[in-house]
Amino acid sequence: MADPTDTAAQPGTPYRVLARKYRPRSFRDLVGQEPMVRTLTNAFEANRIAQAWMLTGVRGVGKTTTARILARALNYQTDTVDRPTIDMLDTGVHDQAIMEGRHVDVVEMDAASHTGIDDIREIIAQVRYRPVSARYKVYIIDEVHMLSTQAFNGLLKTLEEPPEHVKFVFATTEIRKVPITVLSRCQRFDLRRVDPAAMIGHLRNVLGQEGIEAEDDALRILARASEGSVRDALSLTDQAIAHGAGHVGTQTVRDMLGLADRARVVQLFELVxxxxxxxxxxxxxxxYQAGADPVVVLQDLADFAHLVTSLRFVPETAGDASLSPDEVERGRDFAARLSVKALSEVWQMLLRAIGEAREAASPRQAAEMALIRISYAATLPGPDELVRLLQGAAPGGVAPNPGSVPASAPAPAAAQPARSAEASRPFDLAAAGPRPEPPRPAPVPVTPAATRPAPVVAAPPAARPDPAPVPSEPRPSPVAEIVPPPAPKPAPPARLEPVRPETARQAPASVGLAERMQAAPSAALAQRPVPQLAEDALPRTLEAVEALILERRDSHLRARLRRYMRPVHVEAGVIRFEPAPGAPPTLAGDLQKRLLEWTGRRWVVDTVETGGAPTLDEAAAERRARLIREAEGDPEVAALLAALPGAFVREVRLRGEPEPEEAAPEEAEALAPLAEEGGEHGLPELIDADPADRDYGEDSVLFDQDAQPDEDDD
Known part of the structure; x- marks a missing residue:
């Protein structure tokens, strides 16, 4: 409600901004803080009034205003009421001076400018004296987290046992910076962000009292831009009134904030x-010509991608009052057609593009390049279409040769809904109705061969015989990942990606992404006593030592072992190796110390000058290059490369072989030099949310490619 003593509307008086003119004067006027109001109401009615309160929340939600209202409630006094109360219907004796911050018994201190122990000593010296005219002497310390450690320590005793006539009210936006010893002496209230519906209602009420018309979409934009801060919303509304000459219109607000029309943002999202x-x-x-800021456009695209994802998982998001009906309708349509993989990767690409646009000399150029990058990625063929090509099918969905279909592939028609030709493409508005997610095909069991597998050289498709139901000696065949060509650019430095050595070892099943991201075991884990391993359980190969390091989550040591250790002799309790160039001098000692901790046995780890075998990384790189050469010599792969000019084989993984693990950040540092940022082939790479997608970079298709063969293919 407006200040009843406000005279700003009278001729000749200075104007007061809306945030001050409509500052709440009682708890009934607070917007969106019902839990706190209910708690304080019950406390005042039961006469269980605390000696100190801690108010925390983001900027502009009413912390200082709430502190003044508390001081007013504590000192409320009229002709009929002479006790602390929440129900302040009439103006009290001290109300006006307290709300204006000039009452002698209500001391407001800004801790940002009074941070030292001397300021706290002054408060401690004053608290012993009784209030001059009010019931309580109230100290309001704003931004209390700015006090120094000495100031906090000096305040502790007074805060724990203040005189009965003294109350403290603290306000802060950084609650974690306040010592726990101070928090434990206060009642804490977290002031919430105001939800869009309440914010729109408050703005409509304020503008109604001002006699100003406003469009509903304009209020939605203001509520969204305020991010739950009432002060920010009123300040933006003040600016919009001046910008629109007394009328708050949708286009006026967009022009003021540098925003594009939400409908045009959705249209841009669709085109991309x-x-x-x-x-x-x-x-x-x-x-851009209409005044939209490039960074804001990218942010709006990211917001809409987030909205589509939210509607996919939480349909109740449609009830957000800050969303227009058209946004909700279009968002639901996209949610029904786009996969989670598509939305997550678009979000990641837009997030990176926002950072690039902020730092670029020309944000417009950075935004345009980001749109080109996303649009290009959206047109690439998906993994299912490449599988069809590998099996002898045409890109448009022509049925593959029957001889190329594995006998163990799932075939029940009921479990595989028909997928039209556009299923391999990212997005098609022509498709009618939402498309359900297809079920994932069951994995094909493959028995690993005892010897090193050789690439399969297949006869022409017409001459292929029907496969036997169960091969007597199954041979794993290499699966080549074909990546379409990037834009021409100078060749970047080659990067050797770590691949599992030829003698593959099984990583512990418990090691996941979170474990790989840890730099080293925690102190508690390192200090935990480890039982001594049995003799037959000790690692006897360098690969087994690496598996033990991986199990203990020491990715930094593992990276150094793979890069710098050329094994000469490895057995249980003894490791001799030739250090590779650049090896740290502490590598042998670090490994010896860790093995002692993990196995409970002393190890001999020493170095020799010559005679070492290739490191694990060198062996993996050689194996990778050999598999790529063999795959490129395969007739089917060669035919596919010829059909896609400029394509190349990026990775080869044998059927039944686990996927190569990604390096943790610390491991990536140890594996330097790596290729420059921007990906191995010049395009930026993403962190895939799904480990199954980690083989595909940003230049691959953005959409769910868990495609099933068409029913026509049978």
């Missing part, structure tokens, strides 16, 4: 997801 790069650039240029 269709892969229409030229159309996306034209639409972006029109929005």
């Amino acid at each position: 997801m269709r892969g229409d790069g030229s159309g996306a650039l034209r639409e972006f240029a029109e929005q």
Whole structure:
């Protein structure tokens, strides 16, 4: 409600901004803080009034205002009421001076400018004296987290046992910086962000009292831009009134904030997801000419991608009052058509693009390049289409040769819904209705061969016989990952990606992404006593030592072992190796110390000058290069490479072989030099949310490719 003593509307008086004019004067006027109001109401009614309160929350949610209202409630006094109360219906004796911050018994201190122990000593010296005219002497310390450690320590005793006539109210936006010894002496209230519905209602009420008309979409934009801060919302509304000459219109607010029309943002999102790069650039240029900020456009695209994802998982998101009906309808349509993989990767690409645009000399150029990058990725063929090509099918979904279909592949028609030709493409608005997620095919069991597998050289498709139901000696065949060609650019430095050695070892099943991201075992884990391993359980090969290091989650030591140790002799309790160039001098000692901790036995780890075998990384790189050469010599792969000019084999993985593990951040540092940022082939790479997708970089298709063969293919 407006200040009843406000005279700003009278001629000749200075104007007061809306945030001050409509500052709440009682708990009934607070917006969106019902839990705190209910707690304080019960406490005052039961006469269980605390000696100190801690108010925390983001900027502009009412911390200082709440502190003044508390001081007013504590000292409320009228002709009929002479006790602390929440129900302050009439103006009390001390109300006006307290709300204006000039009452002699209500001391407000800004801790940002009074941080030292001397300021606290002054408060401690004053608390012993009784209030001059009010019931309580109230100390309001704003931004209390800015106090020094000495100031906090000096305040502790007074805060724990203050005189009965003294109350403390603290306010802070950084609650974690306040010592726990102070927090334990206060009642804490977390002031919440105001939800969009309450914010829109408050703005509509304020504008109604001001006699100003406003469009609903304009209020939605203001509520969204305020991020739950009432002060920010009122300040933006003040600016919008001046910008629109007394009328708050939707286009006026967009122009003021540098925003594009939400409908045009959705249109741009659709063009990008269709892969229409030229159309996306034209639409972006029109929005830019209309005054939209490039960074804000990218942020709006990311917001809409987040909205689509939220609608997919939490349909109740549609009830958000800050969303227009058209946004909800279009968001539901995209949620029904786009996969989670597509949305997560688009989000990651947009997030990176926002950072690039902020740092670029020309944000517009950075935004345009990001739109081109996403549009290009949206047009690439998906893994299912490449599988069809490998099996002898045409890109458009022509049925593969029957001889190329594995006998163990699932075939029941009921479990495999028909997938049309556009299923291999990212997005098609022409498809009618939402498309359900297809079930994942059952994995094909493969028995690993005892010897090193050789690439399969297949006869022409017409001459292929029907496969036997169960091969007597199954041979794993290499699966080549074909990556379409990137844009021409100078060749970057080669990067050797760590691949499992030829003598593969099984990583512990408990080691996942979170474990690989840890730099080293925690102190508690390192200090935990480890039982002595039995003789037959000790590692006897360098690969077994690596597996033990991986199990103990020491990715840094593992990276150094793989890169710098050329094994000469390895047995239980003894490791001799030739250090590779650049090996740290402490490698042998570090490994010896860790093995002692992990196995409970003393190990002899020493170095020799010559005679070492290739390191694990060198062996893995040689194996990778050999498999790629063999795959490129395969007739089917060669035919596929010829059909896709400029394509190349990026990785080869044998059927039944586990996927190569990704290096943790610390491991990546130890494996330097790596290729420059931007990916192995010049395009930026993403961190895939699904480990099954980690083989595909940003230049691959953005959409769910768990495709099943068409029913026509049988």
